[in-house]
Amino acid sequence: MRFVDTNVLLYAISRDPSEQDKAKRANDLLGERDPALSVQVLQEFYVQATRASRRDAISHQQAVLLIESFRRFPVQDLTSGIMLAALDARQRFQLSYWDAAIIEASRAAGCTQVLSEDLDDGQDYGGVRVTNPFR
Numbered sequence: 450m451r452f453v454d455t456n457v458l459l460y461a462i463s464r465d466p467s468e469q470d471k472a473k474r475a476n477d478l479l480g481e482r483d484p485a486l487s488v489q490v491l492q493e494f495y496v497q498a499t500r501a502s503r504r505d506a507i508s509h510q511q512a513v514l515l516i517e518s519f520r521r522f523p524v525q526d527l528t529s530g531i532m533l534a535a536l537d538a539r540q541r542f543q544l545s546y547w548d549a550a551i552i553e554a555s556r557a558a559g560c561t562q563v564l565s566e567d568l569d570d571g572q573d574y575g576g577v578r579v580t581n582p583f584r
Contacts, residue, residue, distance in 0.1 A: 450485045452555030454565035455493040464505040487525040487554035525558040
């Protein structure tokens with residue numbers, strides 16, 4: 450399984466003409482069988498997709514329906530164990546806490562790859578490698 454970061458979900462709904470190649474790639478990724486994500490990713494998606502300052506913001510109801518749809522993928526719950534592992538990874542890899550939580554949630558979900566535009570492409574975080582699917 451491959452873990453999908455929030456930016457993949459956001460590109461999948463983008464109506465920005467300058468992001469159409471990324472939107473197509475994101476939708477192709479979500480059409481595959483192996484994506485996984487976490488509660489954190491779904492929360493971040495909701496906040497960013499409905500943000501009033503976003504040019505192509507969606508409504509609360511649209512976001513809820515999309516989140517329900519995204520739940521067809523395995524969703525890693527956040528646990529105190531994941532939080533503690535993220536705190537350790539934050540220190541070990543010099544990441545933000547939120548990025549470390551993505552890495553550790555992906556590890557807990559059994560993923561060895563995180564698809565993200567935001568983390569360092571090619572970086573290995575103790576057995577979890579980041580790939581930028583938009584490069």
